[in-house]
Amino acid sequence: MPELPEVEIVRRGLGKHVVGRTIESVEPLHPRALRRHLAGPDDFAAALRGRRITAALRRGKYLWLPVEDDALLAHLGMSGQLIVGDAQRPLSPHVRVRLTFTDGGTDLRFTDQRTFGHLSLVVGGATLPAPIAHIAPDPLEPAFDLAAVTARLRTRHTGIKRALLDQSLVSGIGNIYADEALWRARLHWARETQLLRPVAIRGLFAAVRDVFDEALSAGGTSFDSLYVNVNGQSGYFERSLAVYGRADQPCPRCGTPVRRDPFMNRSAFTCPTCQPRPRVRL
Numbered sequence: 674m675p676e677l678p679e680v681e682i683v684r685r686g687l688g689k690h691v692v693g694r695t696i697e698s699v700e701p702l703h704p705r706a707l708r709r710h711l712a713g714p715d716d717f718a719a720a721l722r723g724r725r726i727t728a729a730l731r732r733g734k735y736l737w738l739p740v741e742d743d744a745l746l747a748h749l750g751m752s753g754q755l756i757v758g759d760a761q762r763p764l765s766p767h768v769r770v771r772l773t774f775t776d777g778g779t780d781l782r783f784t785d786q787r788t789f790g791h792l793s794l795v796v797g798g799a800t801l802p803a804p805i806a807h808i809a810p811d812p813l814e815p816a817f818d819l820a821a822v823t824a825r826l827r828t829r830h831t832g833i834k835r836a837l838l839d840q841s842l843v844s845g846i847g848n849i850y851a852d853e854a855l856w857r858a859r860l861h862w863a864r865e866t867q868l869l870r871p872v873a874i875r876g877l878f879a880a881v882r883d884v885f886d887e888a889l890s891a892g893g894t895s896f897d898s899l900y901v902n903v904n905g906q907s908g909y910f911e912r913s914l915a916v917y918g919r920a921d922q923p924c925p926r927c928g929t930p931v932r933r934d935p936f937m938n939r940s941a942f943t944c945p946t947c948q949p950r951p952r953v954r955l
Contacts, residue, residue, distance in 0.1 A: 822874075929945055931943070
């Protein structure tokens with residue numbers, strides 16, 4: 674699933690290619706993509722026609738395009754893509770919604786092979802759509818409050834990686850970047866949050882910001898064709914991953930083989946030397 678850097682790359686592309694343009698037509702091509710728009714696909718299409726996109730915004734893994742006072746809200750799910758291109762190009766079988774613009778230029782297509790992503794129109798949601806108001810600010814937002822997050826972490830009784838994935842605490846961090854930040858901070862994913870000192874938490878979030886910045890510079894992480902930016906190009910941060918997906922390969926820092934552990938129906942990757950597992954308290 675795309676994480677903050679991948680979604681931010683898409684947001685920047687939308688800012689460049691669709692902001693300031695007026696929607697001429699909306700073609701709903703698969704009802705599942707609009708399942709969160711409860712009034713239905715026809716209402717979605719009618720409500721967007723003639724509306725001007727004024728910005729491209731993001732919180733965590735969600736994107737939205739303000740259209741006057743309302744918001745076109747998007748979540749990419751596992752395989753969603755927002756692709757800008759020649760309006761005359763053939764439609765792929767996975768295009769779920771297509772938008773054209775009054776200037777007659779490129780169109781915007783929501784493509785989603787696995788159909789876990791979705792679009793909806795949120796009335797009055799231009800500043801922050803109500804369906805995502807519960808999601809916490811991400812570490813790159815000015816609204817992110819490290820002191821408040823630190824205090825909340827130290828009252829919890831859970832592993833640090835599980836806490837990082839809690840979007841009500843901090844948004845935008847998924848499996849890939851949690852593992853990479855924890856490796857940089859030399860913290861094991863099972864370290865208990867209530868036992869972490871504030872200096873360790875500060876170091877961890879500095880690592881989160883660093884790995885996000887580097888991933889953004891590399892265009893995000895693409896393991897397959899299901900994540901691309903708005904021009905259809907893949908990111909190449911995969912080449913810089915230290916531990917994620919590198920089980921049994923040498924740690925770039927010390928050479929110890931990377932370990933893979935089951936974690937929440939996924940995997941956690943660590944260096945056993947740089948990130949020793951915490952002792953079980955008796």
